[in-house]
Amino acid sequence: MAIGTRFPEVLAAARRGADGAWAELFRDLGPGVLRFLKAQGAADPEDCLGDCFLEVVRNLHRFEGGEDAFRAWVFAISRARLVDSWRRSERRPKNSSGGLEEAERHHHQPAADGAMMQRESVARLLESLTPDQRSVLLLRVLHQFSIQETASIIGKGEGAVKLLHHRAIRRLRRSLLAASDDEEGEPWVAGLVPSLSPTDGA
Numbered sequence: 001m002a003i004g005t006r007f008p009e010v011l012a013a014a015r016r017g018a019d020g021a022w023a024e025l026f027r028d029l030g031p032g033v034l035r036f037l038k039a040q041g042a043a044d045p046e047d048c049l050g051d052c053f054l055e056v057v058r059n060l061h062r063f064e065g066g067e068d069a070f071r072a073w074v075f076a077i078s079r080a081r082l083v084d085s086w087r088r089s090e091r092r093p094k095n096s097s098g099g100l101e102e103a104e105r106h107h108h109q110p111a112a113d114g115a116m117m118q119r120e121s122v123a124r125l126l127e128s129l130t131p132d133q134r135s136v137l138l139l140r141v142l143h144q145f146s147i148q149e150t151a152s153i154i155g156k157g158e159g160a161v162k163l164l165h166h167r168a169i170r171r172l173r174r175s176l177l178a179a180s181d182d183e184e185g186e187p188w189v190a191g192l193v194p195s196l197s198p199t200d201g202a
Contacts, residue, residue, distance in 0.1 A: 007067040033078045041091035052078040072149040079153050125175045133168035
């Protein structure tokens with residue numbers, strides 16, 4: 001939940017080294033960043049989260065902007081630490097249950113006997129995306145970043161983000177059509193993407 005009008009005050013206190021201000025910033029952003037790291041296949045998400053916030057502490061004096069800009073800045077740092085974790089582990093990222101749990105909470109799906117089947121179905125669909133496509137989809141749909149913010153976070157141009165989003169949606173649509181007999185998984189995944197129209201992704 002956003003800090004809101006108190007953000008400048010909290011940020012100023014954090015710059016002065018106030019533990020309470022840092023705790024509030026971490027409570028606000030930490031859980032979402034951790035879920036993003038898990039969904040993107042960080043080898044050690046908690047360690048990656050710690051590295052991210054350590055860098056935030058070290059470089060806070062360089063940051064300028066409001067709460068939305070700060071949120072995007074922190075996610076950009078987490079993305080950089082994520083890439084480092086991929087390189088250290090020498091493997092490509094895989095989707096994990098953390099990302100599925102985030103999506104589940106985001107859309108308030110009730111617990112049911114078919115929950116595990118839904119998770120497995122969604123995991124297969126999300127794993128059909130490239131790492132960049134999955135990053136864009138998570139940032140745009142689940143974390144509600146703008147195209148400009150998403151571009152800044154993943155280090156690509158806005159046109160590239162639009163194309164990645166569009167291709168991710170097209171790939172998901174093809175996967176959904178191929179799995180049309182899966183009555184449990186299809187509507188659940190469709191909820192992750194507000195629109196599956198051919199022109200979406202902008």
